[in-house]
Amino acid sequence: MALSQAATSEPEEASPRTRQRMQVGGPVGSGGRRESCRPGEKRLLGAGGTAEGSAPAGKRLRPEPGPPTPAPASPPAPGSPEENGRDGAWDAESDGSDAGTEAPADGHSQLSAYERKRLKNITENAKFFAALKLHESAARLHQIATKRQSHVTKRAKPKKAEDETVRRRSMRLQRVEPSGIPVAEVAAQLGAEEYPQVPAGPLPMVPEGETENSKLSEELLTTWMRISEMKAEDPAEHTCDMKRYQDSLSSMVLSPENVKKVVKYRVCSMAIHPSQSLLFVAAGDKTGQVGLWNVSCTSDEGAHVFVPHSSSVTCMKFSPCNPAHLLSLSTESLRCGDVSRAVFDEICRSEDLSSFDFLEDNACSALVGFWHGDVAVVDRRTPGTSWELSADIGFKRTRTVHVHPVNKQYFLAAGSVDVCVYDIRYLKSSGNRPVSSLVGHTKSVASAYFSPVTGSRVVSVCADDKLRVYDTSSLSPTVRALSTIRHNNNTGRWLTRFQAVWDPRREDCFVVGSLARPRQVELFRDTGELLHAFSSPDCLGSVCSINVLHPTKNILVGGNSSGRLHVFKEE
Structure with a gap:
């Protein structure tokens, strides 16, 4: 009875290191559902703390050899039991690398969904910045600045126009003798x-x-x-x-x-x-x-x-x-x-x-x-x-x-x-x-x-x-x-x-x-x-x-x- 309740209820969420993934196609448990483990993974534990047909608790389990589960002919529909693992307990953070799913076409079959999404965001951002052409603009500005610095010369003061209107000043400030003749003359x-x-x-x-x-x-x-x-x-x-x-x-x-x-x-x-x-x-x-x-x-x-x-x-x-x-x-x-x-x-x-x-x-x-x-x-x-x-x-x-x-x-x-x-x-x-x-x-x-x-x-x-x-x-x-x-x-x-x-x-x-x-x-x-x-x-x-x-x-x-x-x- 305890094993049945454990099989029908959702398992408690474990830590990332000890969390076990569930897979469709294993032996039928006490609850009438077929349970199986992928090679190298542990079976789902029952109420007694051991998996059905496994070694006693505290012993390390070896994966049982068996034929791989064939892939479905077509991808399951979104939200279907096949998509969610039939028992509705598919881990949202799963890397999707089980044998029951098709490998992604981009060649990243060994990456998790999170990592694939991260790579996708990086790619999209790179395309966005490439569309802005920031590198070309920066290179152009650097070239212009370098060119200006190489041709920097001291600007000469512009000469005042002879007919420029100036405010009235005394003869002493204008360096003009009282007779009206400039000092130089x-x-x-x-x-x-x-x-x-x-x-x-x-x-x-x-x-x-x-x-x-x-x-x-x-x-x-x-x-x-x-x-x-x-x-x-x-x-x-x-x-x-x-x-x-x-x-x-x-x-x-x-x-x-x-x-x-x-x-x-x-x-x-x-x-x-x-x-x-x-x-x-x-x-x-x-x-x-x-x-x-x-x-x-x-x-x-x-x-x-x-x-x-x-x-x-x-x-x-x-x-x-x-x-x-x-x-x-x-x-x-x-x-x-x-x-x-x-x-x-x-x-x-x-x-x-x-x-x-x-x-x-x-x-x-x-x-x-x-x-x-x-x-x-x-x-x-x-x-x-x-x-x-x-x-x-x-x-x-x-x-x-x-x-x-x-x-x-x-x-x-x-x-x-x-x-x-x-x-x-x-x-x-x-x-x-x-x-x-x-x-x-x-x-x-x-x-x-x-x-x-x-x-x-x-x-x-x-x-x-x-x-x-x-x-x-x-x-x-x-x-x-x-x-x-x-x-x-x-x-x-x-x-x-x-x-x-x-x-x-x-x-x-x-x-x-x-x-x-x-x-x-x-x-x-x-x-x-x-x-x-x-x-x-x-x-x-x-x-x-x-x-x-x-x-x-x-x-x-x-x-x-x-x-x-x-x-x-x-x-």
Whole structure:
């Protein structure tokens, strides 16, 4: 009974290793069904744990030899007892390799259904990827990438079109001179024209582009000679109180006819003839030109240009005892323009000259400063172009020198960060010590000058954006600033550096250029008070870095970076 129940019921599922497969066509069991085992397989166990007609439990069974079961004539229908093994207990995971089924036509008769299905999926996937042609695309992309890398070259920057619209920029950013000429063209022009190598020795006083017997040049020189024969008045006689002085400043205006281009390029120095009969101005530019302008002449022939130097004219002065002499200094020489002989004499020839001043009222001797820091004494009465004495004052750079207006033995030197007073009587070749040091400067000093009448004040212009006034009435070893004025002195490379110069008629007022807008020239008091700003919205649109005041009249002349002079005077 137990064996019958075991034969009619489904067997318990065994592990993959011990699971036994059932096959149709074996001996008939107790349940009336024929059971058999394939060769090498165990029989189905009964209730007693042994297969019918087999060895006792625990013994290894040998497969019984017998004839193989013939295959059916046609494949069984799906779901039929033949398909499922007649007893309905065919294992779904069977490999289908029994002798009662037909071998697959693909040659994988020794594989299970799972493995055949897996191979089928692999084949279908391979066909799908082959249809996408991924390998061909990858090979093509690799070939293109390799080809590009082999021909990689640095791409040149495209040049801007000449007619490309650009935003508005200043002349400094466009590297264009204030005259409107590009810097490259200016350099080429300067190399060929504006920087001619002026020969040593005397030069005839002939305007540029004119002949020696030109009528225009003769008229100019005649006018210069005539006004130099007149004696100038003493400036002290015109000193007035502050209220009247301010009123006179307000009466000075700039008109269009008093603006003129006198030299070709940037103005680096100026001088006003002391004549009271007419206004005669001299200006030197950065290329060595010296322009003379008769402002009182209303015609276009009022200005003439001479070329006595090969480089920038940094200092100019009319002789205090003989205004027919105009002394001008450039880097390579100090010359005297003598209108009586119509010649530019050479007084001193050297390198790195920076500035000069007269040591005596008769202007026979002069003190010269060098860019490399030394100073020298030059005597015009001595033959030759060498100096009498050269002294190292300990400066790295000497930009300006100025002699005390009363005590001529003292002179003021302004250098990199130093402003000192020296006694010329004790100068020696080296080891010189200053009589007094004007302290407080933190950057390079552009200029320093004594006040014109007594020399009791000194005004300096420093790159730390400050103007300083010192009390030099008593020359103590160290002098601190009496007043400090904040002032924008950042002129850069396109403008001549500011120089604060005293009004020749006063001890307490000085004039200096300005970067403020609207463009103006400022006049300060020694206390730091701004007394007046010279401006003209219609006629003054540029920075006047170099300015000079007439010694006896209410006249101010300012020069800009394009070679133009602006004359403020009473109407």
